[in-house]
Structures are given as C-alpha cells and as structure tokens.
Amino acid sequence: MGNSKKVILLGNFGVGKTSLVRQYVFRKFSDDYMTTIGVRIDKKMVAVNGQEVSMIIWDVAGESTHQKIPNSYKLGAHGIIYVIDVLRPSTYLSIEKEISSLEDLLPNVPIVKVANKIDLLTEKERIEIVNNLPLNDYVLCSAKNGSNVEDAFNKLAESLI
C-alpha cells in the first residue's frame, strides 16, 4: 500500500462525476447519462513531484447533500473533489454549507472544487456565471472535451503529499 490515497467525488447527481473519472482514467466520454448507485472504485497512478501516488477514486452516487451519503464512504478519505454543474444553480446554491460541514467532518482534508460542463457556455456566459458563483477557486472543467480535468486531479494530488 504505502502511498495510496482515498479520494472521493461528491456533488449533486448529474453534475458529471462519473464522466470526470472516466475522462481522467480512461480518456473516454459519453453523452448518455447513466446514474451511479452506491459507489464505484477506480485507481490511477500519478507522479507528483517525482513521487508516485496511487489514487483510489471513489465515484459516489450524487445526492443533493453529502449528508445523504453513508458516512463510511467519507471515512478515511484523504481528499475530496466537489463537483458542480455550471448550468444548474441547484448544484451549487448550498455549496458553502456543504463544504463547511465536510470540513467539520473531515478536518484538514483538502477539497478541490470543480465547475464542470464549462464547454456548454459561451465566453460571455462563462465570465458572468463564474463571477457569480458562491466561493471562488474553482477549477473550470469539461469532462466532455477534457479541458482542465487532469489539472483538477493533479491539484488535489499535490495537496495530498
């Protein structure tokens, strides 16, 4: 084991968690939506600053709040990727509350916020929507065209070691 890290993907259903993992691990994308139930585990080895890290990614079924997700899923997580869908305000309206309760539950666990489906916005909409998101520091991603997906996972990996 040694350098294995448990990374969980949280966020509302349909925001693109599974798509992000598929893009990151297999470089694949599908427009069809197949919801995830429970959790699916994938593994990817990454080198961070010359150090090998084995990321064990927990792609958790989306829920409107992480409270609805079994505690054991979150237990022992080393990092969290919290995904929102830029097109659906319902996926980020309560993100502040979500993040702060996660921080209470898992103190000192790094959280990377990902704003996904950025490919669906025009440049103008992108600026307007991103400026109006609660909190800042989102990694703007598209699981569809792959932009910034690697960056999002790398950003988390870097804070894991």
Place this chain on the structure above:
Amino acid sequence: MKLQDFKSKFLQSWVQFVLMDEKGNLMETCNTLFSFPENYGNLFDEIPFLDSISQTLADLKLGAEVAYPCINVELLDFKGFCDYVFYKIDYNNQHRILWILMNFSDHYTHLIDLQQQRNESVIQKELLEIEKKNAILAGELLKYKNEELKRIQKLKTAFFSKVSHEIRTPINGILGIAQLLRENKDPETVEEYAGIIFETSKHLSTIVNDVLDLSKIESDKISFEKISFDIRSVVSAVTAAFVYLGKEKGIQVISNVWDNVPKLIVGDQVRISQILYNLLSNSLKFTKEGKISLDVQVHSIQGDQIEIRFEIKDTGIGISAENLARIFEPYEQATADTTRNYGGTGLGLHIVQQLIKRQNGSIDVASEPDKGTTFTFVIPFEISAAEPSKVTDDTSINRNLKILVGEDNPLNQKILTEFIKKWGFRHETVDNGHGVITKLGQSAFDLIILDYKMPEMDGLETLQFMRANFGEEINAIPVILFTGELDQAILDKFNKLNVRSVLNKPIEPKLLLDTIAKIFYNEPRVSHFDLHYAIEMTDGNKMLIHDMIDIFITTMPEEFQKMKELLAHGDLAALRKAVHKVKPNFHYMGIRKARKILDLLEKDLDSGKHKAQLPTKINSLQQITEAAIERLKVEKLNWVN
C-alpha cells in the same frame, strides 16, 4: 464472535466471507461468490477498495464493525452490487478482519432504474425552470427595447418637425429675397441680397447634408474611400477656415500635426475633413473666448498599420455630466435647449461618432462646465507607400478641353458652366440623355459630365446606350458623373460602365477641377509652401516660425522691387547677387515651385545667356511668391503663441 457462528449465520449462496489478518493476508474464505486463485497476493495490494480503507480497518476496535452499502464490485470473476461489512474479531487469540460480502445485485439493479428516473426528472425540471426564467428575462428585455423604440420614435417625430421648421425658415428667406431681387436692380442691393442668399443657402445646405448623412448612416448605406492622402493638407485646409472664423469672434484656432505622423495615409480624406469640420464648428459654436486647438499624433503603429489620434480642445462653455452621457445620441440633441439657443440640427456629433465608428475608430469626450471640452478620436489607417494623389490647383492645367455637360437642373447647369468657363474650358450643355447622345454624334468632346437623375433619359440609361451603340472612340471619352446619393451600389453600377469618377452633389467646383486634372494631367500637386524644413530647423519653436513667415511676407515684395530696378538698369551682376540672397528664403518656406526658376535664373545670370527671358522669369517668380505670401498670411496665424 466465533467464525463458526458467522458460518452458520451467513453461509448462504449470496454471501461470502473472507478472513484476513490485519496486514491483509488471506486466511480463509468460502467460495460462494468467487474464488481466489492459488498464490493470490496480499489483499490490500490486489484490491484497491481494501487498499483505500486499510487505515480505517487498522483503526477499527476489537469487536467493532464498519459497513459499506452498495459497492459496485468487479472482483475476479464476480460482477455485481454488494454490501460489505468488516468486523474486527478475535480468532484464536489473534486480531483478524472478517469481510462479509452480501450480493444484492438484483435489488440494486432495480434501484438504478428508480434513481435514474428520479434524477432525470429532477434535472429536466430544473433545466425547464431555467429556460422559463430566461424567457421571462428575454421578454422583459423585449419590453424594454420596445419602450426604448417608442421613445426614439417620439424623439424622431419631434426631430423631424424641428428639422422641417429649420428647413422651411431659410427656404422662405431665400424665396423672399429672390422676390425682392426681381423688383430691385440697384447693384448694391443686388450684391447685398446675393450675399444673404449665399449665406442662407449655405446654412440650408448644412442642414440638408446632416439629414442626408443621418439617413445614410441609419440605412447603413455609407461607404468609405481608401485613397492615399496627405493628412497635413487636410488638417491645414480645415483649420484655415476656422482660423478666420475664430478671428471674428476673437478666438485663436491652432493646429499641430506631430512630425512622426506619416506624410501619406490611406483612408477617406473627405470623411476625415467632415469629422474635423464638425468638431471644430462645434467647438467654435460653444466657445466665447480663449482658444481651440487641434492636435494630431500617432496613437499606435504596427507595420504599415497606424492609428492616428485627433484631439480637439476648446475653452468653451463645456458640457454637464448629465448631458455628456447623451451627447452622441441623435435625436436627443435636436430637442435639447442647446440647439434652441445655438442653432443647428444637433446631428453633427452623432454623425461624427458614426463616421468614426464605421471607420473602426472610437471617440471620447471629456468636459467640464465653464472650463471647456475635449473630443478625442482615434482612427486606424494604412500607411501609404504611394505617391500623393494627383491634385491640381486652377493655375496649372491646360485649357483646351471641350466638355459636354448633361444636367437638367438650371441652377446646377449654371454653376457647372460658369466654373467651366472660369477655368477656361469650352462646353456644350444639354438637359437630358437624348441631348447627350445627339451632341456626341455631332462633334468631338474631351470629357462628358453627366447628372445621374435627368428626365426622359437619365445618366445611367445614357451610359448604357452609349456603351451599347457607340464605337470605341466615343466610349473612350472619360465620364464624370454627379449624383445626389453616393453609395457603394451606385458606385459599382457606374464602375461597370467605366465611369472615371462619381462625384457627390452638391457640386464642389474645387473637387471637380481636381478630378478633371486627375484625368487629364498627371501633375502632382505642388503646394504653395511647406514648413517642414522651418519646423525642423527651429525645433518647432512657434515664435521663431511665426517670425520667419512674417519676415518673408514683409521683405519679399521689397526684394522684388529691388530686383526689378536692377534689371531695368541692366546691372546683372547686382541682380545675380540679389537672386542669390533671396534663394534661401524660398528654401525655408518650402516654396518648391520656385526652385526650378531660381536655378534657371542663377544659371542665366552666371552665363549671360537668355537675357531676353529675364523679365518673364522674374515675373513668374514674383507670381509664385505672391501666391505663397497670400497663403502664408493665413498660416502665420497658426504660429502665434
């Protein structure tokens, strides 16, 4: 709990147990769901899920358990959904981990469908709501736009009633005076009335031009030329007019084009003049005392692309912040108090803004009430590699042309023929296309000037007829066409018919002459003077330049007086010295036209040849000098501090 108990409790076909030590080494299992192959390695190393919870398992207290529902499992030959429970147990006095896998694939597969339906319908609803909200927003925007449209419509109506008033007043004036002219033939009164008619018509023409420009802009019919021109002569020509107008009001008008502005740029000279003219008139209108300056400099330059920045600054009444925001709005201005007090259509600034915008430029205004206003605009041009366009002044062209004029409007006919006569050309004039065709059959012409709109057979039909029915010789005669509306479509039409030049109405004699010169004479325009050398020599010191011009103006007539006396006395040696003495003066003032004659004069005086021609040469040198002095008198005003 004992393993035996687990066995008896759970051993069913949908359950598997795996017993391992705390380091993940497999100890015992039943093979209900899958079986581990022989020499299967450490479970933590082999199974990522276990790897990721190894710390959790290590932290688990003896007798405690941790459960993971609904795991999507792909393990060895098993694929499905399981619930996992991990127990920390004591087994033969050793701490062991018991992993129970319960296969609930059927149940969870059924759940997937339900969850999928739930999620999809929620997402659908959300997206629908967003669409609805957007539709409402779009509706509100539309409502706003409609209201704005109504507001503009109202202003437009007010504007047109005002404009028609503005037009009717001078027309009535002109009619009245014309009536008086009929009755009164006393030369002094006629002169006075003619002056009034001239001024009133000029005013009327500005209003009509503004309205026409506006309608062209609004219907997007405006087009821009791309011809290389000398920006300095445009600036000095426009400024010269305002120097005089300013003087009448006691306002100083100065202009400055920075040295690094290239001599020739490619663009629409007429539109640039129009913009400058409008802005300077605006400044002059609102300035009671002080000065108005026009500053032209390079804004940016990249390769042969240049942006030129024009700044027009006045010390006038200024504009309040509230009005500043609406200053470029077309119909607002027309109804505002300012136009009531200061006259005009109030369209000027809107037209200026649009003319600049459509040349990919931008305009800004800064103002402080009672302090003054500064308009700054930037327009991109190309730096020209070409020679200056060939423009001529009326002293330099050959006068043997015979021109056929087709124009029906008696006034325009009069203007055209008067100027043609004044320039020394011959002409025959007819008032429609039939006349043109007939005349062309009867005698030879060097040039045809046609009006587009004529009764019976208009300019276009005439040309089409000519091109279809006449031979090469007649079709080689250059054609200049006048039209009231000049747009790209018309230009294209006439270019196809091989028209040499299409000019806008009202007729501008100077432009017509330039065009004729361009067609027949390839003489480049030689300006009367050019102060570049003087500016360079004095480092742009205004006072010095002013004094240099002044000295030239006052001393040169005396010098000619002297030279003529010497010539009369036959003292050619002294005359040679005198010519030699004045030569640098011409150089300082950049009077290039004089250069050749000066050289010839010097040569003749040195060699003693061509004595008979000396008086003619000195006379033409004097004429050139006098023409330059006339213009330098105006220019001098630009160089007062």
